[in-house]
Amino acid sequence: MLALFAVVLAQSAVLLPETIVVESRNEQALADASPSISKVKIGTTTAEGLGTLGGVLQSTPGIYTAPTSGEGSQTSLFIRGTNSSQSALLLDGRKLPQGFLNTYEIERYRTFGLSSAEVLRGASSVLYGANAIGGVIDLRLANPLCETSQGEYALTGGSYGRGSFAFHTVNNNGNETKPATQGNAFSFTSSHEDGWRPNSSLDASTALLKSEWQISPSLTVNLIGSADNSEARLPGAETNPKYNDFQNNQGWLISPGLTYYGDNLRATAFWSHAFSELESYNEFSFGNVHQNYQLRHDEITAFIDQRLNQELNWGLGTSYECSHYQIKVLNLDTASSSPWDGTHESLGVWTYADWKVTAYDRVKFAIRRDEFTDFKGKTTEEVTYARKLKSELTLHAKLATAYRTPAAGELLYGTVGGLPLRPESNTAIEIGLRYHEAKSPTPDWTLVAFQNQLKDLIDVDPSTWEAYNIAKARTRGIEFGIEGRPVNSLRCFGSITYLETEALSTYTTGSGMKVEAGQSLLARPRLNLNVGFEMTWEKNWAWGVSANLLQGRVDYDYNSSVRVDLPDATFIRSWIRYQLSPSYELALRLENLTGESAPPKALGYSAQPRSAYFTFTGRF
Template sequence: MKYLFLLGTALVVSTPALADEAYDPIVVTATREPTPVTQVGQSVSVVTRDEIERTQATTALDVLARLPGVAFTQSGGFGQPASVFIRGADNAQSLVLIDGVPVNDPGDVGGGFDFGSLTIGQFDRVEVVRGSSGVLWGSRAIGGVINFITARPTDQWTGRAQAEYGWRNRRQASASAMGKLGPVGLTLGGNWMKGDGFSAFDERLGGAEKDGFESKSANARAEVALVSGLSADLGGYWTKANYDYDNTGADALNVGLKRDALGYANLRYSGLDNRLNARVGYGLTDTHRISDDAMWGPYETNGRVERFEGQVSFAPVEMASILIGAETEKQKFDNNYGSKDSTSIDSYYGNLTLRPLAGLTLNGGLRYDDNSDFGHKTTFAANGAWVIGSGDEAPVLRASYGEGFKAPSLYQLYTNAGYRALDPETSKGWDVGIEQPFAEGTGRFTLTYFDRKTKNLIDYDFANWNYYNVGRSRAQGLELGMQVANRQGFDVNLAYTYLDATNEDTGAQLARRPKSNFYASLDKSWALGLKLGADLRVGGGRYDDTANTYYLEGHVVVGARASYAVTSNIEVYGRVENLFDEHYEVVRTYGTPGRSAYAGVRVKI
């Protein structure tokens, strides 16, 4: 820890001279409306396409692992089940969006999203909101919201393509194009990845049979202006992954399949000099899962969510605006063992934004949910951001409070050995933090304290083979972040999280939540087209079970990368992951990648 502290201090001290552009991106996930990040009271991280390419990320987990407040586990390699914990919240307690459409799976154990086979090649931007966002985004947004955003159409046709090859015969190719066909703006993209993989059962424990995978995905988006102020957009995303997996503690010839599809359509209106904005939309998510055990045969689940929504925002004066909306959602779930059911939820929400003073933004909102199985619930949220002073290096104070409500999933209710007396999960959380811009406003340093209490957290009882409610749990901690972008050729990223997540009834640590996570990266580019970079990831130890019987030690993983621009349109690159071949586990008896190398080429037109 002494060396990590010295490294972090060196980065903080050395980076004020590393910037040349102002940092105030527009974000949409925190407020459901385009908003400068300095007017957002919640803690938000934004990952751009440039950052994705610079770090040579290939999966969603590669991107999320770099952010403060985020930890993950995966039971093996690509395709294997993977969970993401935002501030210690369960994977199913965070809402995942693709282009603003919820993709949480009602066939998943908790109604969460499995990140194990999500590639990042088709996405232009990732926004992560930490802290409860239940008022604006509803059920499942207790821990936060993750929004994967594809590219918007451009006025002129542009395109990009990428191919790489590496460790254990892993091949990947992706391509996308954006432009206009007459009055219609279009975005089209696709990604393919296949590899021999490594044994999901830890190879150090005797795993010998490689668990391979293949992933295919495609996305499309269209936008058209109908008349002045009125436009329409529609799109979709499809992905299918086949993968091998093992049993706990042994090699096995098991195979799995995941297929996700979503579609959406929106009609939008903007008028009164953009002071009035309205949208009506439809979204559909359809999932299919197969876990084919070599001994017991296949287990299949299907999930489907249909969603209709509408919202209106109006700013009668410059210092005030109001957002109101309504949603209706129906979920369906079935499996090949006869479980089949559905549920629905109707919701209404409103949010008031006030700007009483220069630099001060205040938000307050209410949401009313009517769940067909668990009745009604009203939740409240408030947050504020205050830019103290003026100029590129004015500090920003943030504070937020949010409540959450999440009903048991259909899987938990209807595959629960006949025991359905589960109560909804509820939460109350708050955070307070400061953001200090530096380096002429391009860099930023953030420090945030958070605290969330949850009642009726749903967990699994291995003794009785069913789900039950944990009376009280609590997650509190500290997040530290620092980012500097392209100052004199340098890019720097630092993220540290301290987390104390416990079952307050027993005092035990919540399973698979590390006490601490640290990530640091440094990249340097030269005018001749050469880029060099390295990163360090330090994962803290964690208990693998709710009884805190099995403890997994922490780990230190180092990576190095390089790229060279052959021309203005062609770049070659390569990287070594886990440079020192660290052996570790984040799920007991399941392996993680050893030292591996990859090389590729990117083309842009």
């Protein structure tokens, strides 16, 4: 593995295998990765007309993204049935600020200019600490030292007042006679849409930056940066539309780091400083609520990986995090409440050993210990086993634990009885297969069976808003993903996830909803099927179609205080591209071709109606 890093830096002409980083925090061949790893190529999803994080993750096995339909403002992200607050979102390995409730508004992140989105499904706290119960999504930027200087821009317009401009450029000082020693990658996207509901406009902008300096053949310094802003109007429910509600999000991250490459050693260290702010206004029956939340997050992480011999690798790492939360303004019924702020710190240390037992068998052991300023410490473990059944087929099995620390919003009003909260915990087990045959038309595929056993889930007392550890739950299922080119002119892809969820205890949530043991968890579909293809002809034309089938969704109607079954739904989209010249391209994208109206949630509006969008792309 370490030899691969040296080859990348030397910019060898040898064709390298597809690689990923998220599984081990080091570069490795995707063909050798767990079947719980997916790599979404942003260039491919951009060509399909997908430009938001929720959109590009939609067809990934084990993932369901439920778009905002009315009440509330955030797109829900479920990885193997776990909550949005139980997954970590990274930018080139750095944690993005997770907000006041440990959740991310993933629709505010535009993906144009990213290289890929790497997805690690399953318990991952040994490497990534808190909030990795369900998994990790790492947004990877382009590597400016290893790419040819180039640029791209795109203009989009279409239904419901949609318009966007996107720009991406990569440059370095390399040429045909010498490798690059300094490079930059920068992208910017800005969009506006009026929406198809009253008071549902959205403005969003994202800027991304990565700079690298190769100080010596062994040492590289980098700088990662991002800034984003979104202003969303909230339409409320169809039966009770809202005309004044809004939510504004903004954030930024700056992170310098360095990486050392030796013959048998790699060392990485970085510091990141991030800021996130949310301001919202909501009109309720009991009064109007105007809130402003701020979060500042610092992370210092360092780790080393060493090859001791041909059979044994080991690693050691540490991570310090400090989050400062503040309610700058809180107006309830126009009466001000006292400001609230708090600081939470954590320190984690992890180590692992990766042993190649035989030519076919590999075992990995990992353990991590985290200490917190506000909660009891947490130890997480991971054991994985991989066996090469054939040259193209590998069996993987994993047993791991993970946790989520209480969010600032859960500490705002104290805890029931003054008792300290325990971090939410997960004991996860999975077994699966990955098939990859290089230079073959046979599609690559993955198949995984998994189970998450969740305990100490946190909610609040609806009468006092005090938090406590309230519940247990279980999610389990089977996920399958496939992609390949039977012929050069045809790309086929698909995924299917069968998911069972169950509450293992009876409790009442902070919103007053009664949950009985044995009931399924809300919003997650029992069956989530995605299939699609793209074909090219006459070199200049490309046409694609994809379909998403959702079955077995249950939600809660807070107006009538009952659980409701959401209708099954099938959403079909299509796109067509025409290459005017090597530098220019036109594209047409059609969404919801059949006019499917099934709503994403019990409260809100039906799905977005049929719509069309045109895109002009230029490259230089």
